[in-house]
Amino acid sequence: MKINCLIILSVILTLINAVLVVFIVLNVLSKDNCFITSERIIGGTTRSVRNYPFVAAVTEIVSDNILVFCGSSIVSTHWVITAGHCVELLEEKEIDRLWIIANSNWWINGTRHEVDKYDRYESIDIGLIRVVNPFTAHNEKPIPVAQSGYIYRPSTIVKILGWGVLSSDYDIPSDELRGAELRLLTHDDCRNIIEALKPDLDLPNITDKEFCAGPVNITAFQDSCYRDSGGPIVDGDLLIGFVARGPTKFKTRFKCGKGYPGIYVALWRCNEWIQEMEKHHNEKIVESFQLTPNWISPSFWK
Numbered sequence: 001m002k003i004n005c006l007i008i009l010s011v012i013l014t015l016i017n018a019v020l021v022v023f024i025v026l027n028v029l030s031k032d033n034c035f036i037t038s039e040r041i042i043g044g045t046t047r048s049v050r051n052y053p054f055v056a057a058v059t060e061i062v063s064d065n066i067l068v069f070c071g072s073s074i075v076s077t078h079w080v081i082t083a084g085h086c087v088e089l090l091e092e093k094e095i096d097r098l099w100i101i102a103n104s105n106w107w108i109n110g111t112r113h114e115v116d117k118y119d120r121y122e123s124i125d126i127g128l129i130r131v132v133n134p135f136t137a138h139n140e141k142p143i144p145v146a147q148s149g150y151i152y153r154p155s156t157i158v159k160i161l162g163w164g165v166l167s168s169d170y171d172i173p174s175d176e177l178r179g180a181e182l183r184l185l186t187h188d189d190c191r192n193i194i195e196a197l198k199p200d201l202d203l204p205n206i207t208d209k210e211f212c213a214g215p216v217n218i219t220a221f222q223d224s225c226y227r228d229s230g231g232p233i234v235d236g237d238l239l240i241g242f243v244a245r246g247p248t249k250f251k252t253r254f255k256c257g258k259g260y261p262g263i264y265v266a267l268w269r270c271n272e273w274i275q276e277m278e279k280h281h282n283e284k285i286v287e288s289f290q291l292t293p294n295w296i297s298p299s300f301w302k
Contacts (some may be wrong), residue, residue: 047161047179049105054143054239055161055177055232056080056102057110058129060093068107071162071231072100073239074142076287077134078116081145082230083242083265087120087127100129103137105177107163111137119281121273124209125244126265127230128277128285143232144290146240150268151292156184158213158240160262162231182213182233182262190214190261209269210244214261233264236293241265 049055058070058080070086080100090098095115104110113131120127135142161179185193190212206212213233228243241264271289278285 045178045180046105047177049103049139049177052161052177052179052232052234053103053139053141056100056135056140057107057163058082058086058090058230059099059101059107061097061099066099066101066108068101068163070229071243072129073232073242074102074135074140075145075239076142076285077136078130078283079285080129080131081239081242081267081286082127082129083244084120084122084125084127086230087118087129090115090118090129100131102135103139106175107177108175111140119277121270124265124270124273126242126267126270126273128274130281142287143234143237143239144288145271145274145286146235146238146266146268147289147291148268148271149291150238150240152184152211152266152268154184154186154189156235157181157216158184158233158235160213160228160231160233160243162228162243181216183216185212185214185261187212190263193261206263209266210263211241211266212261212263234293238290238293239267241267 054074056072056074057068058072059066059068061067069089070082072080072082072086075081098115100113100115101107101110102113113133113135116130116132118127118129159179159181161177163175163177187206190206193214231243232239233241233243244263244265274286
């Protein structure tokens, strides 16, 4: 009997040691970026829709499965703002298989809204999507949009939010909402940082309707990535932009979360088009434009 107990105890200890070894190996690999980590918006942390009730996922039904392919922001009872290339993807799909999902940290469990119609601007990577049923759930609230005249202050700390991929090596979106802090950059700083990290890269042209944001400091690697397109970037409680085509296109030549800045559409420079769309659709699309956030984001440089 004693021998059997000793054998069982020995087996248990061996299994415990094996588990510890596996844990240590995976921990080392994850730190070396050799293993998929649970962090999504790269370098980010989980966030609650109670604090960000305007965030919504753009999804489609594929073979009875729901897939998220872009982010968006609720700006009125029936409308979200997203990236133009996300709307371009919608045009290729059957409209009755498209949903905007909000009201939950876990997009798969959120409130589902059928897509009614959409529009996009050819010259700027911006799009609008209207839903059939209004956003009325507890955690479905419109966010004010940056008004023309918004003062862009480089070094301001801003937030990005989304359900994008778990790693730039794998096209697997996060199930849970994640967010990260970035700092705003000048166009020159943006290009200088990219050139310093990747001297021979064919850099994208950053227009006056776009801006850059990168890690808060040189040792950080917060970033937006694939499937974050269209997702919000906010200054305090003000929607100043969203993830543009830029990060997806030029980051295919190097990986997300490596210190490179991301490119975002500047919504305060798109007010005129939004107002034209309101006339075209004979409906208020953005509930409110605002010049400054109700609370001011901190600056990285004091």
